[in-house]
Amino acid sequence: MNPIEGHLDSRSPLHDILAPTGIAVxxxxxxxxxxxxKAMVGLIKDGYRGSIYPVNPRADMILGVKAWPSVTAIPGNPELALICTPAATVPGLIAECGRRGIKxxxxxxxxxxxxGGEGAALEREMMAKAEAHGVRIIGPNTSGIFNLHHKINLLAxxxxxxxxVGIISQSGNMLLSLALEAQHNGHVGFSTYVGPGNQSDIGFNDYLRYLGEDVHTRVATLYVEGFRDGRKFLDVAREVTAMKPVVVYKSxxxxxxxxxxxxxxGALAGSYAMTVDLLRQAGVSVVQYSDEILPVAEGLGLLxxxxxxxxxxxxxxxxxxxxxxxxxxxxxLELAELSDTTRQQLREVLLPQASTVNPVDVAGSTDAEPSLLATCMEIVAADDNVDSVFLVGMFGGYSIRFAESLLGDEMRGAEAMVDLSRATTKxxxxxxxxxxIKPPALRRLHEAGLPxxxxxxxxxxxxxALGERGQYLAQLPRQSREAAVTPRPELAAVFERARGEERDLFEYEAKQLLRDHGVEVPAERIARSEEELAAIAARFREEVGDAPLVMKVVSKDILHKSDAGGVKLNLTGETALRQARAEILASCRAHAPAAEIEGVLVTPMASKGVEVIVGVIRDPIFGPVLMFGLGGIFVEILEDVAFRSIPLSRHDAESMVxxxxxxxxxxxxxxxxAVDKESLVDLLLKVSSIVDAYPALSELDLNPVIAYADGYAVVDARVIVDRQASDEESRR
Amino acid sequence: MNPIEGHLDSRSPLHDILAPTGIAVxxxxxxxxxxxxKAMVGLIKDGYRGSIYPVNPRADMILGVKAWPSVTAIPGNPELALICTPAATVPGLIAECGRRGIKxxxxxxxxxxxxGGEGAALEREMMAKAEAHGVRIIGPNTSGIFNLHHKINLLAxxxxxxxxVGIISQSGNMLLSLALEAQHNGHVGFSTYVGPGNQSDIGFNDYLRYLGEDVHTRVATLYVEGFRDGRKFLDVAREVTAMKPVVVYKSxxxxxxxxxxxxxxGALAGSYAMTVDLLRQAGVSVVQYSDEILPVAEGLGLLxxxxxxxxxxxxxxxxxxxxxxxxxxxxxLELAELSDTTRQQLREVLLPQASTVNPVDVAGSTDAEPSLLATCMEIVAADDNVDSVFLVGMFGGYSIRFAESLLGDEMRGAEAMVDLSRATTKxxxxxxxxxxIKPPALRRLHEAGLPxxxxxxxxxxxxxALGERGQYLAQLPRQSREAAVTPRPELAAVFERARGEERDLFEYEAKQLLRDHGVEVPAERIARSEEELAAIAARFREEVGDAPLVMKVVSKDILHKSDAGGVKLNLTGETALRQARAEILASCRAHAPAAEIEGVLVTPMASKGVEVIVGVIRDPIFGPVLMFGLGGIFVEILEDVAFRSIPLSRHDAESMVxxxxxxxxxxxxxxxxAVDKESLVDLLLKVSSIVDAYPALSELDLNPVIAYADGYAVVDARVIVDRQASDEESRR
Structure with a gap:
């Protein structure tokens, strides 16, 4: 068994209420x-050492403990109240708790x-009382809590x-299911359980921080229906996963x-795919099926x-x-390619018919000597080409299947496996x-903490899960999240102007923003008059020769340029440009007579490559998120996209691709x-660092970006302006 | 528990050797x-009632049974020999078995x-002896067999x-794993087990037929590494699955x-995706994970x-x-939309906070009366909108979790569930x-055959799996496989000519084949001279007016027409056609000076639609297989294709799409x-019926077919000719 990886070192503000010295029921x-x-029984039977204050106006004693008619009548200073009464009574009781100093x-x-409806109003009323009286709320609509190391078992x-194993679960049945599974097939016990319920006050992030700091918790395990403050959760998760594994099942x-x-x-789910990507980015071990929660949590804790x-x-x-x-x-995962030395060593202990190519098949070699399996594990564990060892088959059952006399050798094998697990880092x-059927050799492994x-x-x-976590921890010290660029006053001014005009950025402004911060956007020039067009034609002739150009209308009033006849492709020579401009202006004026047309944009036509999309959204739960995918059907039909929370590390960007x-x-x-992945990674990092610098940037859409064998070209860019953001912020 | 669905009614030729009245070991x-x-112990301990003949030249008695020095020395007439000696001894022993009349x-x-190598030669030698002496071979390289209803337990x-549950498994460990799982968590026992090993003689199809005919087998369960005669297997599977469920895990x-x-x-795997599609087409329940084999087999057997x-x-x-x-x-699967009556009935038995929208959440209504869960099941089972009922949660544990006093009510609930399972068809x-932890109420369900x-x-x-099987059985009586078209002599002659010239069909020949059998292929005409071209231009003008045409070179020597400059698109008017022909001829002659050019093909240009692909291969394991998918990246990158064995039923074709x-x-x-799916289904059925009629057709590739809102157009067609097929066959 490996030691607990570590703990956050501050004391959680939730400590008083999750490990209280007195409890009112x-x-x-x-x-x-x-x-x-049930709660009274749980506390009494498990031997809770703090004070218990049953509150019930119609009883003097409950289960041998003196009862009190009301919360305010309690003589001591319990830190926690467990409220078992109906919803309607709760706001009043919270006020009483506050007055009694209950935390x-x-x-x-x-x-x-x-x-919904009246229930939501009642929740608001409860929260108003809680804030007024300084009482923190677990729930409502929670199955309760336990803290077994403090003998607090409010679920009995x-x-x-x-x-x-610490558990935070929005499902009481899930806790019960894990507890029963652990009782029967599990290897470890539990530390603290919390049901966050509706999270009207304390949320997943607070509870996770508590488990991160809890010295009794080696692995934090979460069943989540929805986060309240997802961005905060990711921040806490990033801190905690650096110290100990966090396993999340997201429904x-x-x-x-x-x-x-x-x-x-009442949870808002958000996009599942996005949530999973962001959790993994923060080092969380996400499990997809409910029946793998306990095995994965135990494996991460023990191995x-x-x-x-x-x-x-x-x-x-x-x-x-x-x-x-x-x-x-x-x-x-991959089958390791075993070294020649390893294969030679395997051949020395196994029969000739054994296969020493991975997967190694002992082919009867161990029938009379099952401990040879441990020897094989030892041999492959020593191979530098091997990251983990997987034993598959009958071990533990040789003495049942073949001959009872094999039991001694099988137990020696188990012992050797235990020794190996302590000696190896794999x-x-x-x-x-x-x-x-839990035969003796398997019981021995179990006792030694080998699941x-x-x-x-x-x-x-x-x-x-072990591979993902190992690789996450390995890259962690070498990675830092990309710092925001220093915002430029002239670009901040572009946002201000757009906001003043109640519009989003023009394409050329969006491209200027990107270009000024080092993103590769092909040169493009705006012609506000026929004279400017002539000059632009001349400059492009110097720079790109006869390469074809593209022309697009510039107008805040025309969103769908193609539909308005505002785009012309494949233009060569000044005459063609001139004619294109005339046609675009005529067509756009016919299409939208009231539109204010600023001019036309001219740029070299992008050559063929692979179309990708880079997008940024500000998610209501998780904040700024970067999206990457291939264009067209890959995004629209197959939803094959990767998400990361901004800012990204280089590892994040690489892993997206x-x-x-x-x-x-x-x-x-x-x-x-093949396209130049490295340059795409750079693009993702640059976008991440730009988004972080301009809070007025609400959404960004680079679609398409053409990826080449060497570099890329941003062909179209849209930036949505947050019209609510304060001027203050946008100058930050 | 529902009755065994049925059995094939003939007696399997394998009956003598899988249920023998005498066994030589x-x-x-x-x-x-x-x-x-082990084998001797298994037979003796389980009380095998036939004769046992141990063969061992160095012993007079083995485990109290008289031993014989050789197979030929055996006095009786055992039908089966179990051969436990090394590979090299096997061919000689098979000859002895044959001489002794062992079957x-x-x-x-x-x-x-x-x-491989010498081993393969040894297998050939063994098979030669087996054929010469009329001995059928199980294995080699098998873990053995058992037939528990005849007390034959050769694996002990x-x-x-x-x-x-009958099992055919190319892995002995898999059998053992299923047996241990059944012992611990299972609901049913086993009938016959066979390890087919290398299937050098008897294959999966023979064993499956045996299980299909075996009155003791309700469900056949197979672990397959590879089929020898996949086509035959599908035929047998189709027969057996009409009578009883067949569960296959394909590695x-x-x-x-x-x-x-x-x-x-030594199995040849073939394409996994194709194998799964073909098995499902034959009514097989394919499971994807090894740990669902037993639950699915039991569920199909019991529910x-x-x-x-x-x-x-x-x-x-x-x-x-x-x-x-x-x-x-x-x-x-879908969440059934419960009828208003159902919801009303649920509201009558549940508390107000319960959710009667599916998934129904009783929300505490059953805490004091768990048998209400059975009532709810009964209510929803009666709803015509419901095909199956899924109970999720704590049932069986109420008396543990809440109060012991609930046990009686919980047992009543179990009884009601058992009654319901017998009364409902869902x-x-x-x-x-x-x-x-197997509490009493769950034990009651278990005993009653409710997993x-x-x-x-x-x-x-x-x-x-229950849904798939139910739907398979429901469509079965209404479906028949598409009959082959009657082959036309002039088309058979086209194949003959191609074979004579050692080439595949020309595109126009392939299209003629399709068109003559009712597939929609746009009209196209071959111009062998400038005069013919003029006539063709005139006819197209009459038929399609000014719609643009396409021209392609026709030459058996030019495979990649575009590369040779042999394709011209978007041609309107006779002048354009004339010029295109000249350019194509010039370009192709330059590209391939030795090529024999027959002429040019002219056809209307297909309008835009969705590109799909229809293909036919003759698979070495499964025979003729039809493939359907979307064009381009969907096939090439995403491998998103469906396969069906030819001939198809209408249901097969519909399910492909x-x-x-x-x-x-x-x-x-x-x-x-949306495209016209119905016409695509017709296309698939037509192709299926054409392929079956022309054995000389080795492969076919319609790529692309353009699918429209109304109909489709086959734009390109390739037919590969089987140059080995006998003339006899191709005229069949």
Whole structure:
């Protein structure tokens, strides 16, 4: 088992309410079907050492503890109140809590913002009281909290073992499901659980920071329906994931799921694909299926991280080696190419019919000596070409399947695997088909903190998570996020002018903004008169010779230039330019008689290449986000795009280009040359640093950018101006 | 539990060797680590009622059974021999078996074709003996067989329960894994197992037919690395799946997996995507992950089939309802829209805060009365808008989580679910987070043959399989495969001529073939001289007026017409045609001076539409296969194509068009009108019926076909001629 990777070192402001020294249970009850009973039982049975104050006007004692008629009647100073009463009572109770000096309240009731209308109003009323009285709110519409290391078990869950997996879940059933799975198949216990519910006050980011700082938490695990302040969450996640793994299951991968989530916690889902990209960028381990949450969390908590994608498979059955190979490849992992030395060493211990090409198939060599599997693992773990080791097959069951007399050797094998796991820096991931029946050798591995998984599929998801985390941690020290450029006064003035005229930037202004900050935008010149056009024609002749030019109308009143006849392609020579200008002006005037036309823009026509798109949006949940993809159907039909939160690091930009499924097109499919990825990475970083410098820039759309074997050309650029942003800000 | 759907009614020729009345164990041994020991133990312990003949020259008795020095020394007439000795001994032993009248032999040894070279030669030698002596071969390189209803357990597996799941697996570990999983989490036992190994004689199709005919087998489950005669397999599968479910896990979904499989069983993998499409066409339930094989097989065996995709979810936790909604949508299933009556009935039994919109969230209504969940299931099952019912949540655990006193009501709920499962024709799929701890209510469901799954993901895969199977069975009686057209002598002669000239069909010949059989190919005329061109120009002017024409060179020596300057587009008027012809001839003569040029082809230029591709290949494993996809990057980069075995049914053709991921493009993305799918379906059926009529047609490629809002146009057609096919065949 590797040590806890680290902790944030400040003390969370939530510490008082998540590890309180006294708790008021409002709505405490002696009726075993009530939550106010369960919570009392949980605290008493688990031996909570702080003070417990049941509040119930109709009882003197509850479960042997003196009860109080109201919150204000409590004599002590509990830090936390658990409120089990209906929604309508909550605002009044929060005020009482505040007056009693209670710092935080857990609100179980539903019927708040998630039901809309009156519920939303009640939630606002509650929050007004909470702010007025300085009470922090957990929930409402939460399943509650526990903190097992402080013996606070407000859910009264049975059989949950204290351990180091922390959980924040917007689903109580999900917690219960993880607890039952851990009880039966798990390797570790739990530290703290919080149900954030509607997050009307405290949100995921606050809870995550708490788990980041909590010395009892090795891995933070989150079930999320929706973030309130996604940008803040990413910032906290970036800090926490540098210290310990954070596993997130985000619901709402489909429209049907988003609708269901919205009726559950009132969460705004946002784009699932974008959320996943941004979480991964912040170092979060995102899992796609609910049944891999616990295996991945445990794997990340217990196992070494892989430095790369190269997996060595040791198997005792060809069929399962084949399945493992398929799953690894599908997960983006590779079969390590074993060195000659490694293969020689394997040949020395295995029978001649064994395959020493990865996946290694021992082909009967271990039937009479299962501990040889540990030897093979040791051999491949020593190979520099190997990043992680994956044992696949019958280990643990040899003494059952073949002969009882093999048990001793099998236990020696288990011991050797435990020793190897302590000696190597590479993860050992073990799948055994005997996992369901827990034979002695597997129990030994389990005790030593080496998880044994029940399916190849599950194991491969763990391997993938270990690889991603290892690679994230490896690049972290070498990366910094791109600093904003220094905004230029003349460009800030362009934004001011546009805002004054209540319009977005003209294409030439957007291009000037980019060009001035080092983005490669082909030269283009605006002709406001026939004389200017002549001069421009002459200059282009000097610069690009007879290369064809393009002409476009410039008018704030004409958005769809092509539809207005405002674009002419493939123009050569001054006469052609002159004629094109006349036609454009005539056509645009006919199309939009009232339009104010500033002139025409002339630029060399871009040569053929691969069309890509770079976009920026300001997302209501996550703030400024950069988007990259291939043009046309790739974006519009296949939605094959990558997202990153701005600012980006170089690694972020590189990984965007690698991520898209149509990457093959960039790499030179259909006989075309590969494009210059490095220059695209530079473009993404430049855009990131420009966006951060001009807060008045609300959206940006470079569509298309033509990527070449050498460099790129931004052919069209649109910048949407934030007309609300203060002048102050835009000069910042 | 629904009854076994049916059986093929003939008796399999494999019956004698898979259910033999006597077995010779060649290489029987008293050494507990040997397979020859295990097999003896398996037969004796399980109480095999036939005769057992251990063969071992160095023992008189083995495990209390008289041993014989050689196969020929055996006094009785066993039908099957299990051969446990090394590869080199096998050919000689097969000859002995034949002389002794033994009908079949199970060959455990590896070291045959799967290792190539000498191993392949040894396999050929063995097969020569087998054919000469009339001995059928199971394996070699097999893990063996069992037939539990006949107490034949040659693998000596412990704790396998007889039941009705049959298994054919090219991986012994996979069998073992399924057996252990069934022992622990399963609901049913096993009937017959066969490891086909290298399939040097008996192949998957033979074994599948056996399971199809076996009255003890309700579901056939296959782990396949590669088929030997895929076409035959599809034929058998089509027959068997009409009677009972067939579940296939096909390995080799990636190149890495295909490589591993090839070193394991020497299997040729072929295209995974194609294999999956063809299996599904034949009614096979294909599973993608190894850990869903047993759940899906059990679900198909035990549950009703769904008539459609509309699932009603009943849940007691909003988070898990959300996860279920996501998984269902990802699997192509839909949330049923509940009728007003259904919602009203739900409102009558649930609390006001419950959500009666699907996914139904009982929101606490069942906390004190879990049997209400069964009531809700009953209500939604009665809704005509619902095809299947999915229970998600805590059922089975209410008496643990809330109060022990709820146990009685929970058991009543279980009973009601069992009753409902017997009364309804819709499947009830149950997920409980308490599955791992098997509480009484879940045990009751289990005993009654209602599977309870351990994860939402697993449950949804079962729902998807039930839906696919239900829909397959529903369309089956209404569908027949398209009959071949009657081949025309003049077209057969075209093939003969091409073969005589050692070339493929000219484009105009290929188009004539299609046109003559009713495919829509725009009129085109070949001009062999300037005079012919003038006449052609006149005829086109009459037919299409001034619409632009296209001209292409016709020469068997010029394959890449564009490269040779042999294509001219957008031609209007006789002068333009004349000039184009001159230019094409000049350019082609310059490009390929030796080329024999027959003339030029003139055809109207196709107007804009959606480019699709229709192709036919003769696959070495599966025979004639039709391919359909969108043109350009969709095929070349995204490999987004659908395959069907020829001949197709109308359902097959329709499902091809619906299957491709880029279907959106056909349905009118980016402001374009939707294309005429019906006419594309007709095209696919016509191509299928043409291919079947002309055996000399080896490959066909219609690329592109332009699909319009009304009809389509085949713009280019290539037909590759099978130069090996006999004249006989091509006249058939």
């Amino acid at each position: 409002v709505g405490a009850s002696a009726d075993p079907t009530k939550r106010g009973y 935080g309240a857990v609100i179980l009731a539903s019927g708040f913002a998630e039901v 869950l049975d059989n949950v073992k204290p351990g180091d 709402g991968s489909t429209e049907a799921g988003q609708k269901a989530a919205s009726s559950h916690t 070494q991280k892989a430095r790369g994608k190269r997996v060595a498979v040791i198997s005792d059955g060809g069929g399962q080696a084949t399945i493992a190979s398929d799953r690894l490849a599908e997960a983006g 993860p050992l991931v073990i799948y055994s088909l005997y996992t369901p 044994v998984y029940a399916s190849i599929e599950q194991s491969v998801r763990v391997l993938a 690698e991520q898209i499924k149509a990457k093959k097109v960039l790499e030179g499919a259909r006989g075309e040359p | 060649v290489g029987a041994s008293a050494d507990p680590t040997k397979r020859g020991y 079949g032999a199970v060959i455990l040894a590896s070291g045959f074709a799967e290792v 597996l412990d704790n396998v329960k007889p039941g009705d 080799g979904s990636t190149e890495a997996g295909q490589k591993a499989a090839s070193s394991h069983t 009703q089939k769904a008539r459609g995709k509309r699932v009603a979810v009943i849940s007691d936790g909003g988070g898990q309802a959300t996860i279920a909604s996501d998984r269902l949508a990802e699997a192509g 499947p009830l799929v149950i997920y409980s987070l308490y599955t791992p 309870v799954y351990a994860s939402i993901e697993q449950s949804v895969r079962v729902l998807a 619906e299957q491709i991921k880029a279907k959106k493009v056909l349905e009118g993305a980016r402001g374009e009108p």
